[in-house]
Amino acid sequence: MHLKSLTPVLAVAVGFLLTSCFAEEGETNAPSSKSVKPSAPVKQEGQEIATMGAGCFWCIEAVLEQLDGVEDVVAGYMGGQTKNPTYKDICRGDTGHAEVVQVVFDPKKVSYDKVLSYFWKMHDPTTLNRQGNDVGTQYRSVIYY
Secondary structure (H helix, E strand, O other): OOHHHHHHHHHHHHHHHHHHHOOOOOOOOOOOOOOOOOOOOOOOOOOEEEEEEEOOHHHHHHHHOOOOOEEEEEEEEEOOOOOOOOHHHHHHOOOOOEEEEEEEEOOOOOOHHHHHHHHHHHOOOOOOOEEOOEEOHHHOEEEEO
């Protein structure tokens, strides 16, 4: 997918972000289940994995899944001290985790730089522990290596 053809995808994704991911302040976008237990991303030979957080993980996932060359995007938590936290645990803000996605991509189709360019466009890394109306340490901007 070329940048020109991706523009409508980004417009839809931004609309999704504004209507679905940013709850009113004080509300939560919690899933119906008690915890999010993602499966590990499946990486084939020649593929690479990038792990990043830019606020609500479902919002990041929805945008990155649209990129040609992205094979899989898995939402989860990283960087905290609580083993196997639930979504409720994360929302309390005391586990140290950030909401992240692991992106499996084919570098022959999409470069790591391009994946990062979308990461930087999807959020404002200068807002500490906040993205839109999502507030808490779990919404911090992070890149893991």
